[in-house]
Amino acid sequence: xxxxxxxxxxxxxxxxxxxxxxxxxxxxxxxxxxxxxxxxxxxxxxxxxxxxxxxxxxxxxxxxxxxxxxxxxxxxxxxxxxxxxxxxxxxxxxxxxxxxxxxxxxxxxxxxxxxxxxxxxxxxxxxxxxxxxxxxxxxxxxxxxxxxxxxxxxxxxxxx
Numbered sequence: 001x002x003x004x005x006x007x008x009x010x011x012x013x014x015x016x017x018x019x020x021x022x023x024x025x026x027x028x029x030x031x032x033x034x035x036x037x038x039x040x041x042x043x044x045x046x047x048x049x050x051x052x053x054x055x056x057x058x059x060x061x062x063x064x065x066x067x068x069x070x071x072x073x074x075x076x077x078x079x080x081x082x083x084x085x086x087x088x089x090x091x092x093x094x095x096x097x098x099x100x101x102x103x104x105x106x107x108x109x110x111x112x113x114x115x116x117x118x119x120x121x122x123x124x125x126x127x128x129x130x131x132x133x134x135x136x137x138x139x140x141x142x143x144x145x146x147x148x149x150x151x152x153x154x155x156x157x158x159x160x
Contacts, residue, residue, distance in 0.1 A: 037058075
């Protein structure tokens with residue numbers, strides 16, 4: 001992805017307040033013509049986890065606006081699809097292990113829906129991007145982010 005500056009590649013740990021503030025200060029002070037930006041704008045990647053990515057973005061046509069954007073991949077597709085297809089064709093009998101995987105997936109999906117609901121309640125605009133499995137949440141940022149915002153955007157843990 002062009003025009004992306006990464007403060008926290010591959011989701012090492014949690015979203016950190018220092019990354020959020022530094023990313024905000026950098027993107028706020030950056031020129032639209034900065035070599036790290038592209039014709040589609042500028043993005044600072046704050047967190048790139050297994051199912052949640054957190055960005056700060058600026059778009060050329062609305063350069064005066066800075067957006068906090070969160071992409072949420074529902075965890076349904078994160079587990080082995082082969083296990084699911086095997087069980088659907090009847091070649092694998094039901095087992096306690098399969099039941100546990102199903103229960104864990106369901107709990108992870110519920111956790112992600114609660115996370116999206118928390119984002120919406122905090123003023124984020126939600127949008128389904130791809131067949132219900134990728135959602136985005138966007139919020140305009142008008143001042144330096146604080147700990148309250150960090151607590152709101154902290155992604156849920158998903159079961160390993």
